[in-house]
Amino acid sequence: MAATPADLRQAFKEMRLQDCDALFVLADATRPTIPSLATEAKIPAIYQISGYVDLGGLASYGAALPPMFRKAAQYVDKIFKGASPAELPVEQPVAFELALNLKTAAALGLTIPDAVLARADKVIE
Secondary structure, eight states: OOSSGGGHHHHHHHHHHTTOOOEEEOSOSOOTHHHHHHHHTTOOEEESSTHHHHTTOSEEEEEOHHHHHHHHHHHHHHHHTTOOGGGSOOOOOOOEEEEEEHHHHHHTTOOOOHHHHHHOSEEEO
16 A cells, blocks of 8 residues: 555555565556556556556556546536535446556566457557
């Protein structure tokens, strides 16, 4: 665990010392150094936000953000038109996205199975 961005390098050092097999990065503020630190440490990492894959992360699977942002805008619109926030329903995401970075997979010595590639919404080659 890294409480602050300054703690990331030490956290990856600890993961290497403990022979960490993989890393799952929870949805959080995007920290652009995580993908490069994971690749440098030779630790496959999966993320909840596809932006990490654009930054060199291996893979992500999580709720697609654009539909969630549209839904948030709809809620704001309803509130501005007088709806009570307490009366608006809580909704779960309905669209999910799988993103893969084949460059990172190659750097880690991994092969992504064809069945997984076929299911991906976004593939970086």
